[in-house]
Amino acid sequence: MNLQELNAYAIARKVDELNLISMEGGIYVLEARMHGAAYVVEDRHGQVMHLRSVEHAREVLHAFPDLPFNLVHTSVHDEMCGLGASGEDSLKVPL
Numbered sequence: 001m002n003l004q005e006l007n008a009y010a011i012a013r014k015v016d017e018l019n020l021i022s023m024e025g026g027i028y029v030l031e032a033r034m035h036g037a038a039y040v041v042e043d044r045h046g047q048v049m050h051l052r053s054v055e056h057a058r059e060v061l062h063a064f065p066d067l068p069f070n071l072v073h074t075s076v077h078d079e080m081c082g083l084g085a086s087g088e089d090s091l092k093v094p095l
Helices: 003-011 055-061 077-081
Strands: 018-022 027-034 037-040 068-076 092-094
Touching: 003 027, 027 055
Parallel strands: 018 068
Antiparallel strands: 018 027, 027 037, 068 092
């Protein structure tokens, strides 16, 4: 889904929430959740859109209707210790 599609879904109130997912290397990916499914937001070339920060995401979304917006950090602690992933690996913070 691209930004224009996301905006249309947001206006139609079909978007449950937006998640800004923090990835390794200081990259953020925007995910829209609709009806229990996750959709990654793509750029105009069909590639996953990479954002630089929370403020960059806010700039990109400034004209969108108000939506629940969360910052999601995944935990790398288990990977660093050589343990498998558990169900409580991420931290979700409302913005």
